[in-house]
Amino acid sequence: MKIFSLTLLIVMMFCTRTFAEELPPPTISVNGEGIVEAQPDRATISVGVVTRDKSPAAVQAANAKAASSVINSLVALGVDRRNISTGNYYFSPNYRHYDNGRRELDGYEATNSVTVIVDDLNLVGKIIDAALSHGANRVDSLNFGLRNKEAYQDEALRLAVLDAKRKAEVVANVLGKRIIGVRAVSINHSHIEAPRNYKMARSMAMAEDAAGVETPIESGTLHCAANVHVEFEISR
Numbered sequence: 001m002k003i004f005s006l007t008l009l010i011v012m013m014f015c016t017r018t019f020a021e022e023l024p025p026p027t028i029s030v031n032g033e034g035i036v037e038a039q040p041d042r043a044t045i046s047v048g049v050v051t052r053d054k055s056p057a058a059v060q061a062a063n064a065k066a067a068s069s070v071i072n073s074l075v076a077l078g079v080d081r082r083n084i085s086t087g088n089y090y091f092s093p094n095y096r097h098y099d100n101g102r103r104e105l106d107g108y109e110a111t112n113s114v115t116v117i118v119d120d121l122n123l124v125g126k127i128i129d130a131a132l133s134h135g136a137n138r139v140d141s142l143n144f145g146l147r148n149k150e151a152y153q154d155e156a157l158r159l160a161v162l163d164a165k166r167k168a169e170v171v172a173n174v175l176g177k178r179i180i181g182v183r184a185v186s187i188n189h190s191h192i193e194a195p196r197n198y199k200m201a202r203s204m205a206m207a208e209d210a211a212g213v214e215t216p217i218e219s220g221t222l223h224c225a226a227n228v229h230v231e232f233e234i235s236r
Contacts, residue, residue: 025233027183028171032164034156036224040144040194042117043124043219046087047131048138049112052094056108060091063110066135070114073134077126079118087113113140119147125215144194144219153190156226161185164230172234183231190226 049070051063071084089112096106114136116127121144128139146152165179172179 024183025180025236026177027231027233028168028179029229029231030164030167030171031188032160032162032167032228032230034159034161034163034226036152036156036159038146038152038222038224040121040146040219040222042119042145042147043121044141044143044145045116045118045124045127045131046140046142047114047116047128047136048140049114049136050109050138052107052109054107056091059108059110063112067112067114069134070131070136073130074114074116074127077123077130078120079116079123079127083117085115087115089113121217121219124217124219128215128217142217144222146192146222146224149192149224152224153192153226156224157187157190157228160226160228161230164228165232168230168232168234172232175234177234177236179232180235181233183233185231186229188227188229191224193223193225194220 047070049063049066051059051066053059053062067086071081074084075081089110091108091110094106094109095103097103114131118124118127124142128142132139168179
């Protein structure tokens, strides 16, 4: 009986030790953030040519003529034709609506959106002015970006992981533990933030009033931000 009890005790001690060794180590979960500032080196500009007339043929002809004039003016500034494209083209009838629910055809409208991509930011103001002076009557958007955005995003991710590791080490040291491994890593987000989006709507009258004065454009600074979640394994 004593031999059986001693054997049972040894087996229980062995199982307890084995079970404890098989348990995964405790973890510390933290979020890390990394931000990299960058000067933009690319701009995307969208201008619109809107024409209206009673005749659909007249609307289409006027729009085509104005859009061609806009494109030619941009090429004259040195913009490569490969960087000029039609973003959208709309053609639709316009109706006049009455209180009794009746509607009446009031002509037609065509909208041609021309998108321009340039790497010389000194041309941005000149492009806007040239477009408005040669047939465009709307500036839809102006956005700044980076040609090699992946390099900045990779650096932001690297900084985010280092930030997570630093936080985990602080917590582990306070607890008297040490980091021994990584259980899991996930990327919460990684994107480029612009300080502002340039959305404008200038009429031809405004452009004529400002004739001879170049539209001032400031690109500001872009922020490449990344956020990660890391589970670190720590000693028992």
